[in-house]
Amino acid sequence: MTEREVASIVWHRVGHHIDLIYVEGDPDRLIGTEMNVTELALKAQLHLVPTSDGTLRWVRDPGAWVV
Numbered sequence: 192m193t194e195r196e197v198a199s200i201v202w203h204r205v206g207h208h209i210d211l212i213y214v215e216g217d218p219d220r221l222i223g224t225e226m227n228v229t230e231l232a233l234k235a236q237l238h239l240v241p242t243s244d245g246t247l248r249w250v251r252d253p254g255a256w257v258v
Contacts, residue, residue, distance in 0.1 A: 197235040199250040201242075202228040 196214040202225065203210075209221040209228050223231075228247065232239070237249035 197231075197237065199248060200228060200232050200235070200237060202247045204245050204247075 195216055197211055198214045199212045201210040201212070202208070202223075204225075207222050207224060209223050209231070211219040211221065211231070213219075225247070228249075232249035235249075237251060239247065239249050242248045
């Protein structure tokens with residue numbers, strides 16, 4: 192089985208929910224600590240971007256976004 196490419200990760204402080212959003216296919220929801228999600232983001236080579244209070248979000252190349 193091939194690993195799916197992660198496009199972004201969102202971690203919710205309340206409930207410690209981790210949303211894994213893939214380039215293709217349905218997202219996954221996991222439970223984990225801030226340390227767990229940070230390790231996932233580093234492994235997927237994602238970058239932390241600003242978010243609203245209560246969440247942390249990592250994405251692929253944030254510099255490629257059009258504002």
